[in-house]
Amino acid sequence: MARVTVEDCIDKVDNRFELVLLASHRARLISQGAAITIDRDNDKNPVVALREIADETLSPDDLKEDLIHSLQKHVEVDEPEADPASLIGGDAVFSDTAEDDDQADVVTFDRMSEEELLAGIEGLVAPEKSEDY
Numbered sequence: 216m217a218r219v220t221v222e223d224c225i226d227k228v229d230n231r232f233e234l235v236l237l238a239s240h241r242a243r244l245i246s247q248g249a250a251i252t253i254d255r256d257n258d259k260n261p262v263v264a265l266r267e268i269a270d271e272t273l274s275p276d277d278l279k280e281d282l283i284h285s286l287q288k289h290v291e292v293d294e295p296e297a298d299p300a301s302l303i304g305g306d307a308v309f310s311d312t313a314e315d316d317d318q319a320d321v322v323t324f325d326r327m328s329e330e331e332l333l334a335g336i337e338g339l340v341a342p343e344k345s346e347d348y
Contacts, residue, residue: 220262223269237275238264240282 221234228234241264245251251263252272267273327335 220265220269224265227268227271228275233279234268236282237278238268240285241267241273241278244281 221231224234224238225231228237238261241249242260245260245263252267253263253270255263258266268275268278
């Protein structure tokens with residue numbers, strides 16, 4: 216079937232298992248409607264995916280990144296940290312006045328630094344052991 220195509224791809228992707236993963240991922244993308252970068256020549260999607268890798272119309276590294284991204288369930292986003300000065304001195308505030316119609320109930324909480332948290336943990340007393348246990 217695609218033996219020649221696989222042999223053409225081995226010099227582009229070192230590991231055969233990785234080649235299978237990348238080609239199958241690309242074949243799924245093609246079946247979902249992604250544009251192909253070569254002539255189809257009446258080939259099925261897995262063969263088209265292998266031919267794209269062999270002809271280097273798609274980078275294996277780009278396919279690998281896309282595969283990893285598609286498998287991730289939780290993507291961490293690096294957000295800038297809030298200014299520590301703005302977090303100091305805020306008790307919980309609830310407002311239900313007519314003046315705040317533009318803003319729904321606003322809730323702010325005190326923030327604790329890591330040092331304060333560690334100091335609090337060190338100050339905890341272990342529970343006394345009873346004879347029942």
